[in-house]
Amino acid sequence: MMNIINRPFFLPFIAFSLILAVWEILARYSGWSIHVFPGPMQVFISLWELIANGTLLRHTVASLFRVTVGFYLAILLGIPLGILLGRLKLVRVFLNPVIQFLRPISPLAWIPLSMLWFGIGDKPAVFLIFLASFFPLVVSTTVAVQSINPVYFHVAANFNFTRYEVVTKIVIPGMLPSVITALRITITIAWLVVVAAEMIAVKSGLGYLILDSRNALTMDYVMDGMIVIGVIGLLLDHAMMRLSRIESVFWGTRSR
Amino acid sequence: MGHIVIKNLRKEYIDRRHKRRSKDEPNECIGDCVLVLDNINLEFCEGEMVTILGPSGCGKSTLLRIIAGFDKPTAGSVVINGETLTGPSSDHIFVFQHNALLPWMTVQENVALGLRGMEDKEMMKEQIQEHIELVELEGFENHYPYQLSGGMQRRAELARALAVNPDTLFMDEPFTGLDFLAHMKMREEVVNMHEYFEKTILVVTHDIDDALIMGDRIVVLSGRPAHVKLSEKLDFPRPRSFVKNTELSKLRDEVYLMLGVNYAV
Numbered sequence: 001m002m003n004i005i006n007r008p009f010f011l012p013f014i015a016f017s018l019i020l021a022v023w024e025i026l027a028r029y030s031g032w033s034i035h036v037f038p039g040p041m042q043v044f045i046s047l048w049e050l051i052a053n054g055t056l057l058r059h060t061v062a063s064l065f066r067v068t069v070g071f072y073l074a075i076l077l078g079i080p081l082g083i084l085l086g087r088l089k090l091v092r093v094f095l096n097p098v099i100q101f102l103r104p105i106s107p108l109a110w111i112p113l114s115m116l117w118f119g120i121g122d123k124p125a126v127f128l129i130f131l132a133s134f135f136p137l138v139v140s141t142t143v144a145v146q147s148i149n150p151v152y153f154h155v156a157a158n159f160n161f162t163r164y165e166v167v168t169k170i171v172i173p174g175m176l177p178s179v180i181t182a183l184r185i186t187i188t189i190a191w192l193v194v195v196a197a198e199m200i201a202v203k204s205g206l207g208y209l210i211l212d213s214r215n216a217l218t219m220d221y222v223m224d225g226m227i228v229i230g231v232i233g234l235l236l237d238h239a240m241m242r243l244s245r246i247e248s249v250f251w252g253t254r255s256r
Numbered sequence: 257m258g259h260i261v262i263k264n265l266r267k268e269y270i271d272r273r274h275k276r277r278s279k280d281e282p283n284e285c286i287g288d289c290v291l292v293l294d295n296i297n298l299e300f301c302e303g304e305m306v307t308i309l310g311p312s313g314c315g316k317s318t319l320l321r322i323i324a325g326f327d328k329p330t331a332g333s334v335v336i337n338g339e340t341l342t343g344p345s346s347d348h349i350f351v352f353q354h355n356a357l358l359p360w361m362t363v364q365e366n367v368a369l370g371l372r373g374m375e376d377k378e379m380m381k382e383q384i385q386e387h388i389e390l391v392e393l394e395g396f397e398n399h400y401p402y403q404l405s406g407g408m409q410r411r412a413e414l415a416r417a418l419a420v421n422p423d424t425l426f427m428d429e430p431f432t433g434l435d436f437l438a439h440m441k442m443r444e445e446v447v448n449m450h451e452y453f454e455k456t457i458l459v460v461t462h463d464i465d466d467a468l469i470m471g472d473r474i475v476v477l478s479g480r481p482a483h484v485k486l487s488e489k490l491d492f493p494r495p496r497s498f499v500k501n502t503e504l505s506k507l508r509d510e511v512y513l514m515l516g517v518n519y520a521v
């Protein structure tokens with residue numbers, strides 16, 4: 001018995017089955033019409049339809065594309081900026097107040113401006129995802145760099161490291177465990193934001209699928225969209241988590 | 257190389273949360289500052305192994321950090337080979353009191369830190385291996401520090417320091433965390449290495465026996481604020497033994513007394 005319980009997928013499987021069961025019961029006995037609250041069977045059949053006719057793939061690819069571009073842009077600009085902020089007091093004093101001011105402004109509050117600036121299409125959505133990931137990445141990179149044990153910088157000075165070596169051999173490996181955790185959290189935020197952005201600024205993507213299906217009163221398609229968003233969110237998180245298993249990063253999960 | 261002169265060295269830590277300082281007497285320590293080193297004057301000869309003793313918290317690590325260039329003195333100066341010290345360099349390698357192996361590098365990569373500049377990669381590999389074997393860590397070349405025991409980490413750090421072949425070596429309690437046998441072995445290794453390479457070595461320790469067995473010179477600091485209580489040349493033949501050498505054992509009693517312990521309980 002213990003053997004089965006200890007299998008990695010056993011307990012989650014039970015949890016998901018329970019949800020399905022509750023869902024089925026609610027759909028049957030809640031008294032809502034099937035158009036308002038479709039049951040699992042109906043949703044899975046329509047999911048299959050969407051997969052078969054390629055609609056789902058198209059929207060998923062569109063969403064993933066936007067998240068990827070926005071997220072990579074945020075990494076490309078945010079992490080180097082975070083390193084600068086963490087290492088150079090002058091830069092920190094100069095920029096930190098501005099960042100702390102912009103950071104609490106929800107990316108959704110940027111929707112009107114981004115549509116005005118970038119029109120309709122991929123660009124405003126990418127911009128919103130960039131904003132949503134950029135600030136958390138900058139802040140967590142800064143904190144990660146600042147909390148590197150100062151002894152390692154003494155060692156670097158002792159062994160005559162160049163500035164470049166200090167960055168590649170101390171700062172980057174030292175901050176990596178925390179930054180990977182930050183990436184995990186940030187990709188989740190980016191994935192949340194893309195759906196919201198697609199409900200307003202574009203005519204494709206999973207967010208658009210949900211909104212469009214609601215307008216067409218096909219709630220089973222709405223639920224399909226939600227399921228796919230959940231599954232992809234799970235996969236993204238898993239992919240990020242695997243990064244922390246890289247051997248030279250693994251120390252962070254052990255020695256602290 | 258490695259002649260060190262310390263002149264009127266003074267170090268105080270100021271509590272930055274409430275910084276107060278008298279305008280008239282900038283050297284006077286008032287309010288919330290801790291005077292750690294008080295007017296230290298010392299001279300170490302080239303190739304000398306100096307052991308520094310003192311009660312816990314007296315400022316031994318602070319003194320060593322200043323000599324190595326990691327910390328700035330409040331007043332006074334450190335002159336190494338005729339040049340006033342400006343900052344850390346790989347001429348003076350420091351073995352830190354707390355673990356300073358880079359945790360994201362394997363033992364091999366850590367030991368290689370001081371050999372990065374070598375042209376001949378084959379030779380570099382050989383030297384790395386040689387030093388890993390010196391501290392008996394063969395088989396652990398590709399292990400990360402978290403996979404080693406505390407004592408093994410200390411040994412890896414020693415190997416890393418020795419591989420640089422520096423002019424001077426600073427060791428802050430290098431044997432803490434080693435078991436008795438490893439302690440004896442490493443001590444012997446350091447002494448042998450010193451006899452062989454004749455480097456200037458500064459060893460901070462709280463172990464009186466270590467200090468007397470290893471040192472060419474022993475320095476005893478008082479409790480905080482630290483001043484020099486004793487700086488004496490140890491002209492005893494090696495290998496040293498407290499049993500065979502009564503003078504050495506007499507000196508040990510004196511040092512114990514100096515540190516406030518009546519040895520002959």
Ligand SMILES: Nc1ncnc2c1ncn2[C@@H]1O[C@H](COP(=O)(O)OP(=O)(O)OP(=O)(O)O)[C@@H](O)[C@H]1O
Pocket residue numbers: 269270290292310311312313314315316317318319353462480
């Ligand atoms: N960064 C700091 N800020 C303020 N005070 C400090 C700082 N570092 C050390 N001190 C003070 O300096 C004193 C000496 O510290 P140090 O680490 O040099 O002691 P030590 O002789 O090496 O002790 P131990 O044998 O326990 O290692 C301590 O009492 C401590 O209060």
Ligand SMILES: [Mg+2]
Pocket residue numbers: 316317318353428
């Ligand atoms: Mg100390």
